[in-house]
Amino acid sequence: MNLVTVSGPPSSGKTSVILKTIDSLKKRGFKVAVAKFDCLYTDDDILYEKAGIPVKKGLSGALCPDHYFVSNVEEITKWGVDNKFDILISESAGLCNRCSPYIKGIKAVCVIDNLSGINTPKKIGPMLKSADIVVITKGDIVSQAEREVFASRVNTVNPAAAIMHINGLTGQGSFELSTLLYDESLNIETLKGKELRFPMPAALCSYCLGETRIGESYQMGNVRKMKMED
Amino acid sequence: MKNLEIKKISELLSEFPFLSAFFNDNGLEIEGKEELTLPEYFAALDEDEIEDRAIDVDNLMFQIGEFIEQMIAFLGKDEDIVKTVTILQGTDKSGNKEDFEKLEIHQGEIISIVGPTGSGKSRLLGDIEWVAQNDTPTSRKILINNDIPDKKWRFSSSDKLVAQLSQNMNFVMDLSVFEFVELHAESRLVENKEIIIKRIIDKANDLAGEKFSPDTPITSLSGGQSRALMIADTAILSKSPIILIDEIENAGIDRKRALKLLISEDKIVLMATHDPILALMGNKRIVIKNGGIHKIIETTDQEREILNELEKLDKTLSAYRTKLRSGEIIEKIS
Numbered sequence: 001m002n003l004v005t006v007s008g009p010p011s012s013g014k015t016s017v018i019l020k021t022i023d024s025l026k027k028r029g030f031k032v033a034v035a036k037f038d039c040l041y042t043d044d045d046i047l048y049e050k051a052g053i054p055v056k057k058g059l060s061g062a063l064c065p066d067h068y069f070v071s072n073v074e075e076i077t078k079w080g081v082d083n084k085f086d087i088l089i090s091e092s093a094g095l096c097n098r099c100s101p102y103i104k105g106i107k108a109v110c111v112i113d114n115l116s117g118i119n120t121p122k123k124i125g126p127m128l129k130s131a132d133i134v135v136i137t138k139g140d141i142v143s144q145a146e147r148e149v150f151a152s153r154v155n156t157v158n159p160a161a162a163i164m165h166i167n168g169l170t171g172q173g174s175f176e177l178s179t180l181l182y183d184e185s186l187n188i189e190t191l192k193g194k195e196l197r198f199p200m201p202a203a204l205c206s207y208c209l210g211e212t213r214i215g216e217s218y219q220m221g222n223v224r225k226m227k228m229e230d
Numbered sequence: 231m232k233n234l235e236i237k238k239i240s241e242l243l244s245e246f247p248f249l250s251a252f253f254n255d256n257g258l259e260i261e262g263k264e265e266l267t268l269p270e271y272f273a274a275l276d277e278d279e280i281e282d283r284a285i286d287v288d289n290l291m292f293q294i295g296e297f298i299e300q301m302i303a304f305l306g307k308d309e310d311i312v313k314t315v316t317i318l319q320g321t322d323k324s325g326n327k328e329d330f331e332k333l334e335i336h337q338g339e340i341i342s343i344v345g346p347t348g349s350g351k352s353r354l355l356g357d358i359e360w361v362a363q364n365d366t367p368t369s370r371k372i373l374i375n376n377d378i379p380d381k382k383w384r385f386s387s388s389d390k391l392v393a394q395l396s397q398n399m400n401f402v403m404d405l406s407v408f409e410f411v412e413l414h415a416e417s418r419l420v421e422n423k424e425i426i427i428k429r430i431i432d433k434a435n436d437l438a439g440e441k442f443s444p445d446t447p448i449t450s451l452s453g454g455q456s457r458a459l460m461i462a463d464t465a466i467l468s469k470s471p472i473i474l475i476d477e478i479e480n481a482g483i484d485r486k487r488a489l490k491l492l493i494s495e496d497k498i499v500l501m502a503t504h505d506p507i508l509a510l511m512g513n514k515r516i517v518i519k520n521g522g523i524h525k526i527i528e529t530t531d532q533e534r535e536i537l538n539e540l541e542k543l544d545k546t547l548s549a550y551r552t553k554l555r556s557g558e559i560i561e562k563i564s
Contacts (some may be wrong), residue, residue, distance in 0.1 A: 038404070098284050108370070115402055116412075120257050126285035129256075129293075143456075144393045144404050144464045145414040152417040155387040156255040159297040161268040172352050175367065176360050198286055 001080050002087045002186050005102055006129050007094045008111030011121075013137035014091050015044045016168030017111055019051055023171065026176035030086040035076040039065050054083065065092065066099040066200055070101070073166055074099070074191045086107035087182055098125040102197040107186060109177075110161075113138040114150050117147070123151040128154070128200040133180060134161045137168050239271060240264035248301045248419065252294065257283060261539050263459075266297055268294070284534055312391070312471035313337050313375050315358065315498060320370030322522025323350070328370075331524050333516070337471070340489060340499040342509040345518030351502050353521060355474055359392040360384060368521065388418075392500075392521065393468040396476035401448040407431060407459065408444035415469050426466060431492060434462035449525040454482015461488045465495045475501040478508065480544070481551075486511065507544055510537040 005043055008014045015036075022032045033054040036044050040059065048055040054220060060068035069092050076183035080088035092101060094110075110131035112120065115138050128134065130224060134154050139147050162180065166173035205211075205221040234242070239260055243249055253260050263271055272287045280287070287494075317333045336342055343351050353368060361372045361379040372379065375389075383391045403410060410425045420426055435441050438458035442451060451459065457478060464473060473492055478485050487512055492499050503509050510533050517525040549563050 024367075068340055076555060118403065122257060126286060129284075130286065130289055139394070140396060141398055141400060143399050143460045144395060144468055145410065145460070146401065146403060148390075148393075149414055149417045151387040153255060156297065157293075158298055159293050163387045164385075170352055171507070172356055175356065180390065198284065199281070201281075212505075 001085055001188060002107070002182050003077055003080070003090065003103075003188060004087060004107045004109060004181050005090045005092070006109045006111060007092050007101065007131075008135075009097070009116065010093045012113045012116070013166075013168040014093070014111045015047060017135055017137060017166050017177070018089055018091060018168070018172060019047065019053075020055055020168065020174035021172035021178045021181065025087060025181065026063065028178070030182060032087045032089065033080055033083065033085045033090070034089060035073075035080075035090045037065065037069050037072075037090065039093065045194070048229075053171070054085070059123055065201075066094075066096075066101045069101045070196065070200070073103070077188070077191045087107045087183075094124070096129040096201070097123055097127070099127060099200055102126070102130055103191065103202075104197055105181070105186070105194050106188070106194070107132055107181065108197070109133045109135060109181075111135045111137060112154070114142045114147060118146070118149055118153055119159050121150070124157075129158050130197050131158060133177070134158060134163045135166050135173075135177060136163065137166055139165045140167050140169070147223045153178075163179075234291065234298075235269055236267060238265055238267055241372035242268070246298050246301065248305075249294070249298070254295050256287075256290065258290075272529060287360035300386075300388070301419075311337075311496075312498070314373075315472065317358070317523070318371040318373065318524070320357075320362075320364075320366075320368035322368075322520045322524075324520060326522065328522040328524075329369075330335050330526050333523070333526055335498055335500075337496045337498055338493045339514075340493060340501060340512040342512035343500060343502045343518060344509060345502060345524075346516055349518045350521035351518055354516070354518065354523070355392065355500065355502075358472065359390070361391065388469065390470045391529065392472045393464050393470035394474045394476070395457075395464060395478070396474075397479060399460065401451070401456060403448065405448055406445045407442065407448055408450075408452070410448050411459075411463060411467070414463060418469065420467070430459075430462045430466050433466065434459040437461060437484050437488050437491065439484075450483055456518065458488070462491065465492045465497065471496075472498045472500060475499065475503070477503050477505065478507065479495050480507070480548075486541075487492055507537065507540050510540070 006014055006018060018034060022141055025032050034048050035056045036042060036056045042057065045055045045057040056079060073090065076090065108131045110128050114136060117167065136151060154163055164173055164177055166177060205223050206219055211218050254460045268291065315335045319331050321327055345351055357368060358372055360366060361383045362370045364371055382389050398524050407426060411430050415423045415426055431444050438455045440452065440455060442455050487510060489499060501512060502510060509515055510529055512551045513529060515527050516523055546563055550560060555561055
């Protein structure tokens, strides 16, 4: 089975892009499933079910969504392998713009939209910078110039990535993406022993453990302060 | 390669000036550190900083090399001109062969595309943009300059084959007209920036019914002005040899001149439209049916005469519109 991780800021069009791309993959005879990771709430699993795509949903709730992702991705992979899917796509939102739940040796796709502003590529960390494929959406509503400037900014922060433009509404471009997703040499049976491409941010302070009171005396553990002198 | 590891940052910058954009966009501050080599620079960052800012040193070294190669390739070529695009027969949605064998489209030509929604116009454009080689659902094949095209057209962000102008596009940035065009010019690394910016704004004003100045915010341009600016900017600054137009609304812009501007810049214009005035301006039109090219019609002399009539009607209509706008009483225009 091929595992493909898809990440991107909330509302960038990940689900639309995945749905349209799976259409093309199914036509080529692939068995495709999705694992949807989100934070508090998602309806997307219903969208996948409606499209006849096997789906597992995981909500991280009070935990860091990306830590939750890594802690569960091996089980999800096992589910995919056991069910004999050809391709399993994991979908997760990069909520803090830094994280990259990308795994070495596993194809990584980042979805980001033209409306997010031309400085956005600068602000997104490994999620964008270490992706193999960057999909840019919502190109149908901005000018050609803005599309070009945006794509060139993405290229500056990740020159090695294949940059693709996809219209999540019509699906234009999704066939092309589908041709890049399956690679026989990337078949896996398990994720055990594989490594993340980039370490996740550390978080171990009293607030991680449920503290709600504000003030220095309540802060313990890995706490860092802003520099306030000018 | 290129001794990336040995050279000082200052030496790299003077050899590859475009690297300053790379350092800047990747948030790497190099001021005061120009005399270090890249490995020294990265080694001098403290560990907290590397972790906080999610800097991946190995990956960055690799990306810098990649970026330099791309930019050198990008700056080095001018001879890369697309003179013709050829579409070779594929199949429609039912798997039947299309009713044409070969369509060759030349620089400076306007080709209209007609057919109901869902008939396969997007797929045709998709095939061209992806330079299909028997590997899309239609099995079409696209040739560039009568040759099997370079794969770079598929993935390069600086070499896109098709630029698009469509009805529902907007400007979303908060910039003045001048700043906006300047930003685009900078991303394309053009020389003599000032001259090109001026030319674009002049041309856009030439196409727009109502004039605007370089310091107008782009978000406050009227629909016609926006379209005029988008077209002038795409014609002059976009490197893509093919321009796809998805209808141009007939208000506040001289569409005939807009098309003339595009073909005078040696573009190939593909136009999806059901407006007879636009469609008949094309040299040919492609009729799409059931996902395939059903017919290719050359615009006949008779059609051109009809186009003349339609343009007269259009002029009359817009004269009434102008009168209405300026608060006049409408009288018959002869």
